Amino acid sequence: RNVALVxxxxxxxxxxxxxxxxDEKVITKKPVNGASSLDSDPVESARHSSVFxxxxxxxxxxxxxxxxxxxxxxxxADASASLDGADSAVLVISAADGVQSxxxxxxxxxxxxxxxxxxxxxxxxxxxxxxxxxLSDIESTxxxxxxxxxxxxxxSEDFKSVDPLLVFDAAGNLKKNEQDGLEQAWAxxxxxVALTDDDLLVDYLExxxxxxxxxxxxxxxxxxxxxxxxxxxxxxxxxxxxxELMDVIVGVMPDPVELRxxxxxxxxxxxxxxxxxxxxxxxxxxxxxxxxSFGSLSVLRVISNSQASDGSFSSLPQEGVIVRTGQKFKLxxxxxxxxxxxxxxxxxxxxxxxxxxxxxxxxxxxxxxHTNDIITxxxxxxxxxxxxxxxQDNHVLTPLSRPAxxxxxxxxxxxxxxETGKGKKSSKGKSSAGDDKLGVALEAMAREDLALRVExxxxxxxxxxxxxxxxxxxxxxxxLSHRYGLEVELGAPPVxxxxxxxxxxxxxxxxxxxxxxxxxxFGICYISMEPIEEGQxxxxxxxxxxxxxxxxxxxxxxxxxxxxxxxxxxxxYPVTDVRVTLTDGKTHSTDSxxxxxxxxxxxxxxxxxxxxxxxxxxxxxRVLFMVEDSLQGDVNSIVSRQDGYVxxxxxxxxxxxxxxxxxxxxxxxxxxxxxxxVASAGEGQFTSEFSHYQPVPENKVExxxxx
Numbered sequence: 001r002n003v004a005l006v007x008x009x010x011x012x013x014x015x016x017x018x019x020x021x022x023d024e025k026v027i028t029k030k031p032v033n034g035a036s037s038l039d040s041d042p043v044e045s046a047r048h049s050s051v052f053x054x055x056x057x058x059x060x061x062x063x064x065x066x067x068x069x070x071x072x073x074x075x076x077a078d079a080s081a082s083l084d085g086a087d088s089a090v091l092v093i094s095a096a097d098g099v100q101s102x103x104x105x106x107x108x109x110x111x112x113x114x115x116x117x118x119x120x121x122x123x124x125x126x127x128x129x130x131x132x133x134x135l136s137d138i139e140s141t142x143x144x145x146x147x148x149x150x151x152x153x154x155x156s157e158d159f160k161s162v163d164p165l166l167v168f169d170a171a172g173n174l175k176k177n178e179q180d181g182l183e184q185a186w187a188x189x190x191x192x193v194a195l196t197d198d199d200l201l202v203d204y205l206e207x208x209x210x211x212x213x214x215x216x217x218x219x220x221x222x223x224x225x226x227x228x229x230x231x232x233x234x235x236x237x238x239x240x241x242x243x244e245l246m247d248v249i250v251g252v253m254p255d256p257v258e259l260r261x262x263x264x265x266x267x268x269x270x271x272x273x274x275x276x277x278x279x280x281x282x283x284x285x286x287x288x289x290x291x292x293s294f295g296s297l298s299v300l301r302v303i304s305n306s307q308a309s310d311g312s313f314s315s316l317p318q319e320g321v322i323v324r325t326g327q328k329f330k331l332x333x334x335x336x337x338x339x340x341x342x343x344x345x346x347x348x349x350x351x352x353x354x355x356x357x358x359x360x361x362x363x364x365x366x367x368x369x370h371t372n373d374i375i376t377x378x379x380x381x382x383x384x385x386x387x388x389x390x391x392q393d394n395h396v397l398t399p400l401s402r403p404a405x406x407x408x409x410x411x412x413x414x415x416x417x418x419e420t421g422k423g424k425k426s427s428k429g430k431s432s433a434g435d436d437k438l439g440v441a442l443e444a445m446a447r448e449d450l451a452l453r454v455e456x457x458x459x460x461x462x463x464x465x466x467x468x469x470x471x472x473x474x475x476x477x478x479x480l481s482h483r484y485g486l487e488v489e490l491g492a493p494p495v496x497x498x499x500x501x502x503x504x505x506x507x508x509x510x511x512x513x514x515x516x517x518x519x520x521x522f523g524i525c526y527i528s529m530e531p532i533e534e535g536q537x538x539x540x541x542x543x544x545x546x547x548x549x550x551x552x553x554x555x556x557x558x559x560x561x562x563x564x565x566x567x568x569x570x571x572x573y574p575v576t577d578v579r580v581t582l583t584d585g586k587t588h589s590t591d592s593x594x595x596x597x598x599x600x601x602x603x604x605x606x607x608x609x610x611x612x613x614x615x616x617x618x619x620x621x622r623v624l625f626m627v628e629d630s631l632q633g634d635v636n637s638i639v640s641r642q643d644g645y646v647x648x649x650x651x652x653x654x655x656x657x658x659x660x661x662x663x664x665x666x667x668x669x670x671x672x673x674x675x676x677x678v679a680s681a682g683e684g685q686f687t688s689e690f691s692h693y694q695p696v697p698e699n700k701v702e703x704x705x706x707x
Contacts, residue, residue, distance in 0.1 A: 001249050002256055002301065004068040005081045005120075006054075006110070007092035007683075009104030012122035014038060014050055015236035016245070017090065019068040020058045026341065033237065038069060038342035039290055042474060042482045053077055053082035053288055053476065054446070055299060055340040055359050060246040062172060066301075066359045068287070072106050077407040077451035077468070078288065081371050083109060084402040085287035085301035087357070088116040088253045090245070093560075095134050095233075101628070101683035107142050108655050111406070113680045114397040116223055116253060118230045119146050120245055124159045125235040131155050135231075146231035147192045148240070149248055150629050151185045154596045162233050162241045165189055166216065166251060174251045176212045193218035196227040224254050224262065256357030260304060263391060263398045281306045281380040282317045285399045287359070291444040292483075298365045299340065300375070302358040315352045316362075321381050323374040323388070329366045337362050345455040371450055372404035380668050407451045408626075408685045409466045410673040413473050414491040415442070416463065418486040434486070438463070441484040444478060452476060460494045469682070470674055495667045497704070498617040498693055499569035500577045504530035505612040507583070510557075510604025522588035523596035525549065525557050528581045528637035529608040534692055538565055539579040549585035553597040557582055560601025569614040571705065576617070580605070581610070616701050619666040625676070627684045628657045634679040635660050641675075642668035643697065663691060 005013040018031035019037065027037060038054040039045050050071035058065040068086055070079035081088060089110045093103050110117045119138065121131075131152065139145045150162040165186050167177045176186070192217050193206035200218050204210055210218070222228035226628035232248055250689065254262075281304070290300040306314040316334040334351035338361045345361065354360065369375065376384045384400070391401035417434050425675065442454045442463070453466040467473045473490060480486045506528045516522040532539065540558045565575040585600075623644075625635050632649065639646055644664035653657045664672060669688055676684045696704060 001063060001088065001253055002086050002359070003088045003090055003249055003253065004070055004079075004086035004115075005037045005090045005092055006072045006083055006103075006106035007069050008072070008077065008094070008097070008100035008106075008564055009049060011092045011094045011097070011100070011103070012234075012236050013072075013092045014054075014069050014245060014517065016090075016120065016122065016234060016545045017054075017056055017067050018248060019236050019239050019242045019289075020060075020065070020067065021056055021341075023239065023246075024058055024060060026056075026058060030231050031236070035325070036342075041479065043479055046459065047469060050289075053079050055082075055288075055341050056342060057359075058246070060250050061168065063250045064357075065246060066357060067118065068359070071395050072102055074227065075451070075468070075472070076105070076620055077405075078371075078449070079106075080405045080407070081450060082287050083115065084113060084372070084404070085285045085359075085399045086115060087256055087259050087399070088118070088249070090249070091119045092122050092499055093119055093134075093138065094126075095121045095129050095131065096121045096123045096132055097108045099137050101681065102125065104141060104656070105683070111226070112397075113402050114226070114395075116226065116259075118223075118232065118253065120241075121231060121233050123235060124152060124155060124233050124240070125157065125238050127156050129156045138231075139295065142229075144229050145192075146229045146319050147189055148185060148231045148233075149189065149252070149253045150232050150244060152233040159233075159235055159238070159240060162244050164244050164247065165686075166219075166247075168247065168251065172401060174216050176215075189219070192228060193222055195221040196225070202513055219250055220254070223252055224259075256303075256355075260356060263400075264387075266394070282314070282320075282354075283374060283376040283380065283384055283486075284402060286369060286371050286375065289369075289371045289448055291447055295364045296367070296447070298361050298362050298369060300362055301399055302354055302356055302360065303374075303398070304356050305354050313353045313355050315625055316354050316360075317377045317707065319378060320375045321378045322369060323376060323381065323384055324370075324447050325368065326381065327366075328378055331365075331370070332363060367447065368445075374400060402452075407468060407545070408687045409451065409453060410468060410676070410686055411470045411473055411670060412464060412466045412493045413670075414457070414460075414462045414493055415465050415477070415488050416491070418487040418489050426519050437484065438480075438486055438488065441480055441486060445479065449476075457494055459496050462491075464493060465490070469677055470670065476616045480706040496619055497573045497696075498573075498576045498619075499571050499573045499609075499614040500575060500617055501529055502615050504528070505608050508604050508611065510600040510602070510607065510610040512599035512603060514596070515591075520588075520591040521593055521596040521599075522591035523553065523556075523593070523598075523600035524586040525582060525597065525600045525604055526584040527561070527601075527604045527608060528583060529605070529612060530581075532577050532579045534577055534694070536577055538576060540582070541579065544582060544585065549582070549597070553585075553592060553594065554582060556594045556597035557585070557601040557604075560598035560603055563598070564602040564605040569609050571614060571616055573616070575605075575609065575614065580608075616696040616704065617693040618696045620691045620694055621666050621669060621688040623662045623664050623669075623672070623686050623688045625660040625662065625684065625686045626652060626655075626657060627660065627676075627680060631680055631684060632658055632660065633674070635662075635684075638675045638679065639664060642672060643700070644668065664688075666690070 014036050021027045054069045056067045058572050068082040070082050072079040150164045153160045166174045194200045283303040285302040292296045319333045338345040388401045446452045451468045455464045457464045510525045512523045569575045637661045646662045648661040
């Protein structure tokens, strides 16, 4: 089975994973709360929470459970990639905290991506629990009634164990648990199963019950088709319900081959007469990428593989191709491919047979192979492309066809090396070996971190980081120190202010005369300048008649005008949205030159701006907030405090909550990110893009210039 553990931060995902490993004797040291053996980065140990997804192989009964422990709440980009590579999800909800926003977002992702889901109610040993209220909260918030597959023995401090409704017999088959006290829970599960299928419902109504075989098959079918949301009870701290959770994963959740066949058949059935897709050979999804001093490690979830006549699966192919780009590349030997157990790399039990559902780590794939890429073999490329299109067109999404989810990048900062007093220069200055090392380190981290963008600001030349939140960027700085020994400073991103002319001016002279003994320099031009509509930039018009200025020197004037406007007006910022009209000029038969008329144009601009005055313009962002309905007032307040304004508010067509559109100064975006994170407990999101320039309020100009 291939499952991802998802849910809100600190719901208990990692603890459940570790106890699964302990109960199956994969690890021998008892898990300790806050100190995970799965953590692979020093930052995770310091935070006591995951930053990246971690993978574990848990044998249970006669099956293997490939587990992805995801950091869904704080770092959804990496979590989404791992989840999209899974067949099933365990949605971990803290019984002590109820249904939190991270759980809602994770469930919505599972529902939209066709990922089969089971709820694990964690922390059942916490005091003052009201389990019935939590179950009602799950139903009302997620919009589906969870079906308990167990009866808990006690709750809170009295939580002792769980009694499963289904148990395994000696032959490894599921059967009904016949012990006393489970009749009501069985009846509720039986009714839920009957409601998923018309034939089962007829039998249920006619006979007042279903056979055990009908219940088991109907339960599996209901989960497979997304009609039943099973629920189990756990307490990782007391190691209660963990083995029973694994029993449900193995006994109820579908296996990779079964799911693949269902997808192929469903896509073909809904494909307007198209034939069902066929497996073309090896295919895998890249669910995670890590980079260290030894190179890269790409974690692949195997989707399909070629089979021999005896039904056995083949080894890793020698050559692969990226479906996204069509680029071919060599795959390393299967003997270098490993399995993962947290930070540990383990040799595969049988590298000669790579099975659908396997999660394997392949070293040193080309940098062109990205997380969320699908790779296959060259002979199967067209078949896999066709199958991906068929599944997406018919909304039958699988690890092969799930599109990568975009994560809003809500924070940005400049990054530079700290001055150390030992010759190391900041990246604000001349390039150095340290700056080169910083660039290489950030490039590697961006390959690992789907939500990290590294750019060069065109205006200032500074390195610019973009990420999900201010906390995310601070974490990047901490990891640069821990992993690469680079101490960096994060700064406010530069804001590209502009100036424009306040009023139209006429007949402005620009003169340049220089005599040094030999051939001199002479050029005189006359211009008018006026403000024009926002976003039009700089317009230059020549109205020279009669050859007052020869055409080559008209071009010289224009060059000087544009250079002076770009170099900055009285306030020091580039001037935009103006029209400059060249109306007249004077030349000298021997001293007029290109450089002279360039300087004349520059001097004319200076004089025009001095006479017409300039006003300061600030860039504005179009911002889309995606928040819960209850946060509308908070968003309105955040926007107004930053001199912005709300332009619309509408229901979110792609999920719960609202989409609020606003216009906000670019300079305030970092503050907006911080305020929204506080107001929404880290769950609110927004996207922003440049919209336009508009004048800075007069009462803010002096403050900005001082800063």
